[in-house]
Amino acid sequence: MTILLDNQSGEPIYRQIVEQIKAQILSGELLPDTALPSIRNLAKDLRISVITTKRAYDELEQEGFVYTMAGKGCFVAPLNLQLLREEHFKQVEAHLQEAVRLAAACGLTGEELLEMLRILLQEE
Numbered sequence: 001m002t003i004l005l006d007n008q009s010g011e012p013i014y015r016q017i018v019e020q021i022k023a024q025i026l027s028g029e030l031l032p033d034t035a036l037p038s039i040r041n042l043a044k045d046l047r048i049s050v051i052t053t054k055r056a057y058d059e060l061e062q063e064g065f066v067y068t069m070a071g072k073g074c075f076v077a078p079l080n081l082q083l084l085r086e087e088h089f090k091q092v093e094a095h096l097q098e099a100v101r102l103a104a105a106c107g108l109t110g111e112e113l114l115e116m117l118r119i120l121l122q123e124e
Contacts, residue, residue, distance in 0.1 A: 001030060001037065005046060013048055017056035018063075025065050025076055026087060032078040036066060039074075 003020050005013055024030045036057070037045065043053040057074050060066040067077045103113045 003042075003046060005048070014052050014056040014059065017042075017046075017053065018059050021056070021060055022063075022065055022087070025079070026084065030076045032076050034076045035072075036074045036076065 001021070001024060003017055005016055009016065011019075021030070021036070030036075036042070039050055039053045039057060043050040046053070057066065057068075061068060061074070064080060064083050065077055066074050068074050099113065103110075108116075
């Protein structure tokens with residue numbers, strides 16, 4: 001499992017960890033029931049606080065991406081198809097928001113943007 005932290009990013013370190021682990025789970029790079037590094041080991045490897053790592057793991061568990069077994073550690077949860085679908089919806093929505101922002105910046109109307117989307121969909 002590879003995690004790269006960007007101290008220049010405005011995003012908190014725990015969020016960077018969460019997003020990168022989620023991306024690796026969604027891509028299939030991390031398979032269900034794969035053990036994640038211990039909180040201490042990950043903190044040591046990334047040279048960050050154990051509290052930061054624990055916060056990231058706790059958030060991943062709350063979102064259903066990992067589960068914890070007492071005394072054994074943290075593991076990748078089997079993917080819930082509804083959770084996967086919702087995560088993809090969030091990603092599409094974020095990309096569409098960026099497209100709307102860019103369209104407004106260059107003066108495209110909503111109808112022109114929709115026409116571009118229709119053309120792209122027909123090409124698929």
